[in-house]
Amino acid sequence: MSNSEKHLLLVYHSRSGANQRLVDAIQTGVERDQCAVTLRIKTAFAADEADLLWADGTIFVSPEHFGYMAGALKDFFERTFYPTENQVAGRPISIVIGTGLDGQGALASIRKICTGYRFKEVQPPIIVVGPPTEADLAACEILGATFAAGLEAGVF
Numbered sequence: 411m412s413n414s415e416k417h418l419l420l421v422y423h424s425r426s427g428a429n430q431r432l433v434d435a436i437q438t439g440v441e442r443d444q445c446a447v448t449l450r451i452k453t454a455f456a457a458d459e460a461d462l463l464w465a466d467g468t469i470f471v472s473p474e475h476f477g478y479m480a481g482a483l484k485d486f487f488e489r490t491f492y493p494t495e496n497q498v499a500g501r502p503i504s505i506v507i508g509t510g511l512d513g514q515g516a517l518a519s520i521r522k523i524c525t526g527y528r529f530k531e532v533q534p535p536i537i538v539v540g541p542p543t544e545a546d547l548a549a550c551e552i553l554g555a556t557f558a559a560g561l562e563a564g565v566f
Contacts, residue, residue: 415446416561419465422472423454423482428542429471429508435547436469436506439554445562454482459493467502467561468529469554470520474507477515487523499528502566504557505535506550513537532566533557 418440424430433451440449452461454472462468472480505520507513517535524531533553538546560566 415448416466416558417464418447418449418558418561419457419461419468420449420451421454421457421461421468421470421483421486422451423480424471424508425473428538429473429506431542431547432506432508432536432538432550433471435542435550436471436554439551439556440558442551442555443559445558447558447562449558454480454486457486457490459490462490462494462498465501467532467557467566469504469506469557470524471506471508472516472520474509474511474513474516477511479516479519483520484523491523491526494527500530502532502557502561503529504533504553505531506553507535507537508542509537509539511539513539530566532560 420433420436422429422433472483503524507516536549536553
């Protein structure tokens, strides 16, 4: 177990604001216990390979568009894959989908691409169908707190 500060990247896309609420809940969870984890939140269009290389772990938040991840997140993956190839293998990730559908297409597409990076999914995905409920927001807060604690403890 390392006592050094860990870095957590949260990459997301939100057009309607619903996924922004999920991101805010995750942030609350990460910051709740004040562990030695620095959180960097970036939109998928703003995040780049330097962010991904900086991160010890990443949480991806995406809507489902046409049964697929958001184009913004796909753009992030396209811009960062080759510049980070073989440099991020084994790093932990979690996936959150906010959708009006069932979220399975977005989840499958994100997982497929993350396989290429050789990330390690360390928590079950959260799929929120429709506007986020208090229970959905609480689940995202728990995901954030758990991810941060696991990163800090060296469990992931």
